[in-house]
Amino acid sequence: MKLNSTVALTLVLLVLMLGAGLVSGMWGFALGHEALKGVSQPDARPTAKTKNYKETPAGTQPLVMLKEADIIKSVNVRKQGKGKQAKADKNDEASEKRTKSLSPSESTATNAAFPIVSKDKGVTLEIRSVQQQQDTLLLDVSLKNEGDQPVKFLYSFLDVTDNRGRPLSASAEGLPGELPPNGESFSGTVSIPTSVLEGADRLSLTLTDYPDQQLRLQTSDIPVR
Template sequence: MRINSTVALTFILLTLMFGAGIVTGAWGFAIGREALKGITQPDARPTNKVGKKNGSTRTSDALVVLQEDDIIKKVKTRLNGNAKSATASIAPPKPEPEKQVTNSAKFPIVSQDKGVTVEVSGVRRRGDSVVFDVSMKNEGSQSVKFLYSFLNITDEQGRVLSADTDGLPTELPPNNQKFTGTVSLSTALLDKAQKISIQLTDYPDQKLQLRMADIPVK
C-alpha cells in the first residue's frame, strides 16, 4: 500500500507540534515552580489548634473578623479628633484685654473754639498702645474740615509724638451731632512721658485753635 506523501508530511508536522507543546509546557512548569520556591500559603483558618511546647501553651495566629459597629465607632472617633484639631488650629487668638489707666485727672478734658468742641473722655491701654477716647461736635453755622496729619501731640518735655486716629470725622457738619473716635500712641513713644498735649486746627483755613493740655498717659 502506497502512503500519500501529503498525509505523511501532515502527520509529521502534527507530531512535531505536539512534542514541542509538551516540551514548552514542561519547561514553563519548571520555571514557575522554581520562582515560587519558598513561598507558602498563609495560615488563614478561622480556628487553629492549640498545642503545647516545652511546657507552655502556644496559640497560633487566627484570622480576626472585625465587627461593623466597632469599625464605625473607630471612624467616628478619628473624625471627631481631626475636627477638634482643625478647629484648634484655625481658632483666632484671643484679643488682649483693655486696661483703664488709673490716674487722678478729671475727665473729660474739653477744648472749644468758634462753636467746635473737642473732648477727651478717657484713656486706656490696649496691647502696645495707649488709646484716648475722643469726641467732637459742631455747634456753629458752617461745616468744618480736618486733616489729622496736622494733629500735633507733644509730651511735657516738648517731644513731638506721632499718633494714629480712628473714627474721627474729616468733615464736621453744623448739626450739633456728636462724633466719636480714638487717638492711639505707641507705649514705646510714651516711655518717659507722663502727660501729653493735643492741638488741632481746621483745614485749610486754620482758624480754629483747639488745645487740650496735661492729659495723663500713666
C-alpha cells in the first residue's frame, strides 16, 4: 500500500512538471511571436535583389552618373571664372598702385595754386595748403594784422561753402581770438569733415571781425581735389 502511494505521488509530480513546462513554453512562444511582429525574413532570391537595387529608398536622391563631357565642361567654366576673378583683382591692384603713384603729383598740382591770399584793412588771411588726413580735410591758414588796431574774431562765424554754394561745417584751431597789430603771422588750421565734401571741387572761405564786422576776408577757388 505504501509503494502504491509513492508511485501515485511520483506520477502526480511528473504530470504537474510536464504541465508547467508546457504552459511555460507556450507563454514564451507567445511573447517571442509578439516581439517579432513586423519583422520579415530577407528575400534572398536573385530577382528580388535586382528589384530592390532599382528602388530608391524614401527620402534619398538617386545616384546620377555624370558624363565625362559634362565634367570637363564644368571644370573649364570654373577655370574661366577663376581666371576672370584673378584678372579683375590684378586690375584693381594696378589701379590702386596708379592712384598711389599719382597722389604726390596731384597734391603738388593742387598745392601749386597756394598760397591764396585775402586782405582787408591791413589784415591778411593766407591759405597755404590743403591736405587730407583720414576723414578730415585740413586747411593750413595764417592771419596777420598790419593795421593800427587789434582785431577780434569769433571763429564760430567762419563761413565755408563749396562750389555748389552748400554751407559746410568747419572748425578753426590754433588761431588767436584777438589779432594784435604787430604784423606777426599766426598759424592755425581749418578742419572740414570729408563726409560733407561729396561732389565738391573747390571751396570758398569768409571770415569777418567780431562784433563790428568792419572787415571781410574772403577767399574762393580753394582746390580740394
